[in-house]
Amino acid sequence: MMEYKEFHGHVFYRRMGHARPMLSHGEGVYLIDADGKRYIDASGGPVLVNIGYGVPEVVEAMTTQATAAAYLHATMFTSEVLEDYSAALAEVTPLENPRFFYLGSGSEAVETAIKFARQVQVDRGETQRYLVISRWHSYHGTTLGALAVSGRPGLRQLYQPMLAQTPHIEPPYCYRCPFNLTHPGCGLRCAHALEEAIKINGQETISAFIAEPISGASLAAAVPPPEYWPLIRQICDHYGLLLIADEVMTGFGRAGLWFAISAWGVEPDIMTMAKGSGGGYFPLSITAVKTEDVKTIRAGHGDFVHGGTFSHHPVGMAVGLAVLRYLQQHHLVEAARTQGEKLALKLRAAFGDHPHVGDIRGQGLMWGLEFVADRAGKAPFPARQGISKKIGDAAFERGLIVYPSSGNADGLNGDQVMIAPPFIVTDAQLDDIVGLLGEAIAAVI
Template sequence: MRTLPASQVFHRDLVHTAPVVDRAAGVHVWDVDGNRYLDASSGGNIVISIGYGVQDVLDAMAEQAAKVSFCGQFTSEPQEQLARELADFAPEGMDYVRFTSGGSEANETAIKLARHYFVESGKPSKHKIVGRWRSYHGNTLGALSATGHVMRRVGYAPMLLPFAHAAPPYRYRCTLCAQAGTCTLSCADDVERVILNEGPEHVAAFIAEPVVGAAAMGMVPPEGYFERVREICDRYDVLLIVDEVLSGMGRTGRNFAVEHFGVVPDLITCGKGISSGYSPLGAVIARNEIYDAVAQGSGMFEHGFTYGGNPLSCAVGLAVLRHIRKHDLVARAGEVGDYLLSEIRAAIGDHPMVGEVSGLGMLAGIEVVANRTTKEPFPYELGVNKRIARACQERGVLINPSFSGNADGYRGDRFGICPPYIFERADVDRTVAVLAEAVAAVAAEIG
C-alpha cells in the first residue's frame, strides 16, 4: 500500500516545504506556528498592493457574494463600473476593458486581440508577435511563447509558438553599446531589426514590460527607449502591448509604469495589484481605435475565459481601485519607493556581492554577482537569490527570490524587494536592515 505524504497538493516546489499561512493583516503575515513576518514581497508573487484585511474590500466582497457571484449570460454593474473607472485610471484614449482571471490570461487575450484587430482592419497577414529576451508574460502557451526567460521556456520549447525576440534594455549587462561607451538605444533599434527580419507585413504586435518583473527584477529601460519603440511600432503598423501585470496599478508611483516614459501604448495588460490578491482578476485595456475596428467590423471578439468579468472579482477590483485612489496610494508608492531604493543602495550597494540595485517605486531589484568587476554570475547550483530570500525569512522578513537566469539564460541571480503600497518608512528600515544581514550571512556561507 502506498504511503501518502503529509501534503497531497502538487506544489511547484516538491523539495522545499512552504510554511502554512494562518492569517494576515496590514503588512504582516502569520504562519500556523505563530511566527510573524513583515511582507516586503507583496504576497510572494508581488500581488498585494493595498495590504491585507482592508475592511472596505471585505465588505464589498461579502455584499456582492450575497447578491450573485457568477452568471455568464449577463453583464453586471460591478463589471461595467470597474471598466469605467479603470479606463479613467488609464492613459487618455484607452477607454475599453476586457476582463480575465489573471495576468497570463490578460496577455493571452492581448495577443489574440492584436491579431483580431488586423483581421478586422483588412490586414489578415499580420499575425506574428515579437517579444524580448529577459521577459516574462505568463504560463499559458501563447504568453510563454512571447516570454523571453529561457529557464521558464526550456521544458516546453517543443510546444511553443515561433515568436521572435528582441534584445532587452538591460543596462547592467548591455553588450550592444559596450564599444560606444554610452547608451545608443541599440536595444530599441533591435526591435526594428526583428520586425524587418520577420516582415512588417506579418508582425501584429510587440509586447514588453515597462519595468521587468520575474525575468530580471527591477530592470528599468534607458531614457528614450520606449519613445523610440513607439516610433518603430508606428512606422511598421505594429501594435505596442505593455505588460503591466506586475508593474501597473500604481506600483511604480504612476498609475501605470509606462507613464514614466511618455508614451501611450495600444494595449495594457493588468493583473496582480488590480485586485490586491482578494480575488483572481486581470484585464486588458484597449485603445479606442482597436475597439472601433471590431465594433464597426464583425462586432465580435470570439475569445474569453469562464470567470472573466465575474461580478464577485469585479466588485473586489472596484473596491481596490477606489481604495487606491481614495488614499492616494500611487503617490505614496512613489514616495516611499524612492526611500526604499535609496536605503537599499546605502546599505548594500557597495557590498562585493551586489552588482546592481534598480527599479521604480515599490519595485526594487537587486542583482548579486560573484565578481563585481567582471559581472560574473554565480553558478546556478548555488541558488544565491533563494538563499538570501530564505535568510530574510528566517529573520522575519519576506522578499521575492525571483528566478535565476537573467545573465545568460541559466545563470544570474536577481531578487526583489516589492512591498505593499502602505509600507511605512519604519517598515523599509526593518526590511533593509534584515536584507543587509541576510546578504552578509549568505556571502560568508558561500565564501
C-alpha cells in the same frame, strides 16, 4: 528551508522541494503563521499585494456582491458593478477612450491581448500579420501563448516543441548590455533591435510588439533608458505594429504611477493588467484596448473571437473597484512613489558598496538587487551555488519575504532579489526590511 519527507495531503504544489509553514492570517504588511511567527511581506506575494492584508472595505465589497450575485454569464448579462468599475478604471488608464476585457490571471490577459491584436490586424485587412515580437529575459505568463512570448529559457525549454514561433529581441538591460555598449553613447541599440527583427521576419507578418515597461522578475526591476519607450512607439507606428504594454506587475501604482508606461509619455495600443488590480483578494486580470480598435473588429468579424467562463466576474469587479477606491482615498499610488524613494536610499546606503551587490535598480516600490561574484567584472555566481535561493531562504528564516530569481546574466547564471512591499509600508518597516535583508545576505555571501 526543510526538504519534504513526504507530500502533505492531496495538494499538488508547483515547487516540491521544501516544506511550508501553515499560514494563519495576514494583517497590514505582515503574514502570521500558525505558530505565531510574523513575516514582513517585502515582496507583496509575487509583487501583487499593494493595499496590504485584511482591509475591511474590500472584504465587505466581496461579501456584498457574492450575496447579491456571485456570478454572471458575460454573454447574457451586464451588472452595475461591472459598469462602475470600468468607468472608474477608465479614469486612470492611459489609453484614449479605453474598453476592458476581464479574466482571472496575467497569463489570460496576455493571451487576450495577443488574440485581440491579431483580430484587429485581420479586420483592418492585414490578414498576414500574426507574429508577436517580444524580448528575451521577459515573463508574460505560463499558458502556451503567453509562454511563447516570454523570454526565460528555463521556463521555455521543456515546452519548446509546443510553442508558437515568436521572434525575440534583447531587452534594455544597461547593467549587462547585451550589445556591450554604454548609455547614452549606445544609440539605443536595444530599441533599434525591434526594427531589425521586423525587417528580418517581414513587416507584413508582424502583428504586435509586447514588453514590460519595467522588467519584472526576470531582470529584477531593470528600468530602461528614458529614450527607449518613445523610440519603440515610433517604430511600431512606422511599421504598423500594435504596441502591447504588459503592466501585469507594474500596474496599479507599483512603479509610483498608476501605470509605469506613463513615465515616458507613451500611449500603447493594448495594456495587460492583473496582480495589483485585485490586490491579492481576488484573481482578476484586465486587457485594456482602444474603442476605435473595438469598432474595427465590430465592423469586421462582428464579435471578439475569445472568451472565458469566469470573464467579467462580478465579485472580481467588486474587489477591483474597492481596491481602486482604496488606492485613491488613501493616496497610495503617491505613497508608493515616496516610500519607494526612501527604500532606494536605504538600499543604496546599506548595499551600495557591498562587494557582491553589483546593481541596485528600480522605481516606485519595485526594487531589485543583483548579486555578483566579482563586482568589478560583473561575473555572476555559478548557477549551481543557488545564491538567490539561499538568500531568499535565509531571509524567510528571519521573518522576511523577498522575491528571489535567477538566470538574469545569461539565462542560466545570475542571482537577484526583488523588494516590493505593500504601499502602506512605514519608514520603520522599511528599516526592518533592509536590516533583515542585510542579515540574510551576510549569512550567504
